[in-house]
Amino acid sequence: MTERLTIKEILKRTTEHFKEYGIETARLDAEVLLADLLNIERINLYVNFDRPLTELEVDEYRQRVIQRSKRKPVAYIIGYREFMSLKFKVNEDVLIPxxxxxxLVEAITQKVNDLADRKEELTIVDLCTGSGAIIISLVKELADISIEINYIGTDISQDALQIAKENAELHQVRDxxxxxxxxxxxxxxxxNLKPDILVSNPPYVAEDExxxxxxxxxxxxxxxLEAKENGIEFYRQIIFDSRRLLAGDGIIGLEIGNQQSNDVYNLLVENNFTNLGIINDYAETPRVILGEKSLDGKV
Structure with a gap:
């Protein structure tokens, strides 16, 4: 018969096990995997430290531990990831948010709010939408805005779009x-769309990395993930096409990789985008770049 381990004991053993496999977030991962399995909040693990796990719970948890030991991401094991305080379904067809x-979502939300007084309608396009995290979060963040917004998500992968659609259903914004x-x-x-705002988190990992x-x-x-030209292949295509397809005063917002801020900035300048701005992430690394289509008519 399987040993009746308590929550406290199995978390201790799992944390030590994960550390042996070089997992930096060993304790956190152990807790997230168990809390999800037991369908409780992580904090409730602590108030139930002495609760014995059933044989089935132990067996199911061990299967999760084996997967994580092989460095499978926690989000793929439990099937979701939180983003903008929302849960998004994920699998290996989509990037984990x-x-x-x-x-990027916060920056675009602010831009839309700034436009609300001088626009009656906007079209927002999210390229490489993947799980749909960006476009769905924008719908939720802008739910109370006074103008009409058309939201569009695109992806080259039908499988990714299926996950995005399921997430839109989950958050009741599919329509x-x-x-x-x-x-x-x-x-x-x-x-024949004319976006007012184009947003994207495209692939940007260089092939040699x-x-x-x-x-x-x-x-x-x-x-x-992967892109040619040292990671800027897709930025070049997006920016070049955007200068023709965006509305006259259209806005572009892009997530950028750790080493790409200068290259992407220069691409935007070369394609006549103005009012450029770079936003750092929590680690003070350039992470988002914004620009506006020039009104001088140059393409």
């Missing part, structure tokens, strides 16, 4: 978002 991307399949801005061209990534990233879709 990161806290740094919240800066507010149009999801289109296609490469970068191609769906926008095909549907991909094999050196932390083991967890090997589980995430390579198509959502």
């Amino acid at each position: 990161r806290p740094e991307t919240e800066h 507010k978002i149009q999801f289109l399949v296609g490469d970068l801005l191609n769906p926008i061209k095909e549907h 991909f094999e050196d990534l932390e083991p967890e990233l090997q589980y995430e879709p390579k198509i959502a």
Whole structure:
């Protein structure tokens, strides 16, 4: 018969086990995996330290521990990740939403609020939408705004779009978002759309850096991570097409990699974007870049 371990005992053993496998967030991961399994908040693990686990709970938890020991991300094991205080379903078809991307959502939310007094309608496009975290969060953040907003999410992956649609259903905003399949801005061209705001967290890991990534990233879709030209391949395409497709005073907002702020900034300048601004993440690393389409008519 399986040993009747208590919550306290199994968390201690799991934390030590994870540390042996080089997992830096050993205690946190042990707690998140167990709290999700028991369907309780993490804080409630502490007030139930002496509760014995059933044989089934121990067996199921061990399966999760085995997966994490192989460096499978916690989000893929439990099936969701929190972003902007919302839960998003994730699997290996989509990139796991990161806290740094919240800066992009917050920046675009502020831009939309600033436009509310002089616009009656806006179209916001989220390229490479993946799980839909960005566009769905924008719908939720801007729920009370006075202007009409058309929300569009695009992705080259049908499997990713299926997850985005499921997340939109989960957060009761499916009727507010149009999801289109296609490469970068191609769906926008095909549907003759004229976005006022274009937002994207495109692939930006340089090819020669991909094999050196932390083991967890090997589980995430390579198509959502890797880019040629030292990581700026997709920025170049997005920015070049955006100068033609954005509305006259359109806004572009991009998440950028650790080493790409100068390259992306210069691409925006070369393509006549103005009022450029860079926002740092919590680690004081440049993470978001914003720009406005020039009104001088140059393309």
